[in-house]
Amino acid sequence: MIRSNPEHLIRDSMARFVDKEVIPQAQQIDASGEFPMELFRKVGEMGVFGIRYPRNKGGSGGNTTLYCIIHEELARGLMSLAAVSAMQCLMGTNFLFHFGTQEMHENFFLPAMKGEKIPCFCLTEPEAGSDLGAVTTLAQRTKDGFVINGMKTWVTNGPIADFYTVLCQTDPAKKLRGLNFFFVPRETPGVSVSQPFETLGTRTTRMSEVAFTNVHIPFEFMLGREGEGVSNLMSILSEIRAMTAALAIGLLRASMADAIQYAKERMAFGRPIGRYQLIQAKIANMATELEAARLLTYRATKMIDDKTPCLKEATMAKYFATEAACKAADEATRIFGAYGYSMEYTVQRYYRDSRFLLYGGGTHEVLQTNIARWAGL
Amino acid sequence: MDSIVLIKQVPDTTEVQLDPKTGNLIREGLKSIINPDDAHALEAALTLKDRFGGKVTALSMGPMQAIDVITEALGMGADAGVLLTDRAFAGADTWATSFTLARAIQQVGSWDLVFCGRQAIDGDTAQIGPQVADWLGIPQAAYVFAIESVNPKHITVKRRLEDGYERLQCRLPALITVIGEMNTPRFPRVDRLLAGCREKAPIRVFNAADIGVKTREVGLEGSLTHVIKTFAPKFKREGKILEGGKESVVRELIQRLKASEGATACRAFASACEL
Ligand SMILES: Cc1cc2nc3c(=O)[nH]c(=O)nc-3n(C[C@H](O)[C@H](O)[C@H](O)COP(=O)(O)OP(=O)(O)OC[C@H]3O[C@@H](n4cnc5c(N)ncnc54)[C@H](O)[C@@H]3O)c2cc1C
Numbered sequence: 295m296i297r298s299n300p301e302h303l304i305r306d307s308m309a310r311f312v313d314k315e316v317i318p319q320a321q322q323i324d325a326s327g328e329f330p331m332e333l334f335r336k337v338g339e340m341g342v343f344g345i346r347y348p349r350n351k352g353g354s355g356g357n358t359t360l361y362c363i364i365h366e367e368l369a370r371g372l373m374s375l376a377a378v379s380a381m382q383c384l385m386g387t388n389f390l391f392h393f394g395t396q397e398m399h400e401n402f403f404l405p406a407m408k409g410e411k412i413p414c415f416c417l418t419e420p421e422a423g424s425d426l427g428a429v430t431t432l433a434q435r436t437k438d439g440f441v442i443n444g445m446k447t448w449v450t451n452g453p454i455a456d457f458y459t460v461l462c463q464t465d466p467a468k469k470l471r472g473l474n475f476f477f478v479p480r481e482t483p484g485v486s487v488s489q490p491f492e493t494l495g496t497r498t499t500r501m502s503e504v505a506f507t508n509v510h511i512p513f514e515f516m517l518g519r520e521g522e523g524v525s526n527l528m529s530i531l532s533e534i535r536a537m538t539a540a541l542a543i544g545l546l547r548a549s550m551a552d553a554i555q556y557a558k559e560r561m562a563f564g565r566p567i568g569r570y571q572l573i574q575a576k577i578a579n580m581a582t583e584l585e586a587a588r589l590l591t592y593r594a595t596k597m598i599d600d601k602t603p604c605l606k607e608a609t610m611a612k613y614f615a616t617e618a619a620c621k622a623a624d625e626a627t628r629i630f631g632a633y634g635y636s637m638e639y640t641v642q643r644y645y646r647d648s649r650f651l652l653y654g655g656g657t658h659e660v661l662q663t664n665i666a667r668w669a670g671l
Numbered sequence: 672m673d674s675i676v677l678i679k680q681v682p683d684t685t686e687v688q689l690d691p692k693t694g695n696l697i698r699e700g701l702k703s704i705i706n707p708d709d710a711h712a713l714e715a716a717l718t719l720k721d722r723f724g725g726k727v728t729a730l731s732m733g734p735m736q737a738i739d740v741i742t743e744a745l746g747m748g749a750d751a752g753v754l755l756t757d758r759a760f761a762g763a764d765t766w767a768t769s770f771t772l773a774r775a776i777q778q779v780g781s782w783d784l785v786f787c788g789r790q791a792i793d794g795d796t797a798q799i800g801p802q803v804a805d806w807l808g809i810p811q812a813a814y815v816f817a818i819e820s821v822n823p824k825h826i827t828v829k830r831r832l833e834d835g836y837e838r839l840q841c842r843l844p845a846l847i848t849v850i851g852e853m854n855t856p857r858f859p860r861v862d863r864l865l866a867g868c869r870e871k872a873p874i875r876v877f878n879a880a881d882i883g884v885k886t887r888e889v890g891l892e893g894s895l896t897h898v899i900k901t902f903a904p905k906f907k908r909e910g911k912i913l914e915g916g917k918e919s920v921v922r923e924l925i926q927r928l929k930a931s932e933g934a935t936a937c938r939a940f941a942s943a944c945e946l
Pocket residue numbers: 414415416417418422423424425447448449450451501650653654655656657658659660663
């Protein structure tokens with residue numbers, strides 16, 4: 295049986311899309327600060343948002359490896375587009391897909407697969423970041439449903455979203471076991487959204503606070519069985535970390551490619567700067583760390599696809615790939631000399647956008663703490 | 672309106688590099704793609720299908736790796752694919768290539784239109800489309816950049832000429848070769864690409880026997896022309912920097928141009944400078 299290899303085919307296809315449609319406008323989109331709705335819709339038309347979901351339920355029938363390949367390529371073009379697309383595929387829709395009603399599936403999940411509705415994921419609160427046990431947004435049980443009160447922050451897509459997946463406490467005495475996810479459509483009375491934050495990187499992605507004041511929702515808007523919120527979150531944690539690692543690989547590749555090109559062209563002391571060993575060392579480190587990041591990341595995605603637990607592997611991948619991407623973007627700005635400091639060139643964007651990767655899916659201090667524990671400390 | 676689209680897998684470069692020793696194309700490090708004009712041909716067929724319904728079949732002759740252009744065509748929206756692959760097809764000239772493609776088209780079933788690219792970026796002859804039409808005994812329109820109208824009996828197209836365009840009406844079935852100006856090819860959908868990689872994908876793989884041709888009619892054996900030698904023309908350039916004062920440099924330059932062998936234009940230029 296002669297058939298194509300889906301991983302190669304989808305990587306090549308996304309790479310062509312990124313080279314033709316994303317890279318030529320990436321600088322201008324970033325400078326404008328506007329959410330690239332048109333590009334986002336195009337990504338939706340290509341069936342990307344359904345990549346993790348089965349075909350018979352409105353998805354595209356892929357897996358985590360393909361999900362990560364696609365988002366690695368998108369991140370090579372424009373991190374803010376990749377980040378929003380990644381959220382659309384995973385955190386924004388996962389619990390709705392698994393635990394939502396048929397009506398939610400039709401009115402929210404399927405439109406989200408086409409990019410016609412935008413989701414977001416609300417965990418973080420002003421007083422609860424790494425420590426989710428400190429979440430205080432309360433979902434109080436009433437006779438006909440729940441009433442939500444509280445404040446979420448750093449909500450990616452907050453200002454433009456059509457619906458939210460919100461982590462709430464239903465019984466503060468139970469601490470982590472009292473945490474549950476809820477589905478909240480944007481139009482529900484009592485939902486309000488702040489102005490978007492001014493941020494260092496991913497400048498076209500909108501982050502904001504979302505406040506919930508006496509928001510009434512029916513019982514079926516609780517996503518998952520009561521008491522299983524944290525374990526449901528854990529079920530996608532490896533995937534969130536592997537995906538962030540893939541975004542980092544994309545950014546690392548972009549930094550390295552632009553740095554190599556510049557090092558070949560820029561002359562100093564009569565030769566291209568790429569002929570100097572100190573510049574070569576920077577590129578050599580980028581190339582080596584890129585390979586290592588790939589091996590860590592795609593080992594983790596294969597394990598996820600094989601349903602083998604791999605939180606350790608995915609955590610190491612996210613930690614290593616992100617640090618490598620931050621370093622590569624930093625070194626690229628140095629190779630560019632003063633032009634690395636100019637808003638006209640790409641590398642300043644990579645440098646700013648690399649910082650975006652540090653926090654989601656766990657800060658590196660938290661990840662290192664986990665890794666040290668798994669190592670036996 | 673059922674269509675067949677001929678798509679060729681080509682290396683992703685317009686600057687084909689030849690191995691100076693063997694004269695073969697250097698393929699290492701080159702990605703393969705759908706020949707650019709063929710993506711436009713496929714888009715044209717898919718646009719017709721979007722408007723009038725019908726079935727689009729992508730057909731390619733090539734090595735087994737050419738399966739990727741078939742899958743990509745399914746990703747863009749083709750309903751079925753046919754890969755013609757057989758050692759016997761190798762080394763074909765345009766005569767044997769067009770004969771093989773025409774025989775395969777006759778196997779595929781009913782169709783109203785055959786779409787081709789105008790030209791392949793590697794072989795570059797632009798002969799295949801017209802030759803296939805000839806084998807099939809159907810009318811053809813080459814260099815098409817617009818389809819004005821289609822009905823069950825006729826198609827009216829605009830074809831690019833050097834100094835304008837020509838409106839042409841053909842009886843159906845007909846063959847059209849398409850130029851890039853015609854449209855912007857859509858990107859493949861990932862769900863369709865994945866479906867195209869599955870065993871159950873609507874792809875048929877044919878060898879020489881399947882399309883009812885004898886091995887001596889196809890490939891190198893069936894070719895009327897044989898490539899004796901392939902080489903990259905050498906452009907020797909020697910740089911020489913003249914030094915000294917302006918006047919002496921210009922004088923020396925003119926002397927050198929006048930003396931240059933075989934370069935009539937250079938000598939004429941030098942004489943003009945002296946005037
Ligand atoms: C661009 C961006 C988008 C985001 N999008 C979303 C979103 O869509 N939804 C959402 O819910 N959240 C989102 N977040 C928030 C993100 O998840 C949090 O920033 C993250 O969980 C860390 O929380 P914090 O920022 O409050 O840091 P804190 O938890 O306050 O940590 C502050 C510092 O203390 C360190 N620290 C904390 N605990 C420990 C410990 N035990 N040991 C050692 N060091 C520790 C941290 O590593 C960090 O250096 C986003 C953040 C950013 C920057």
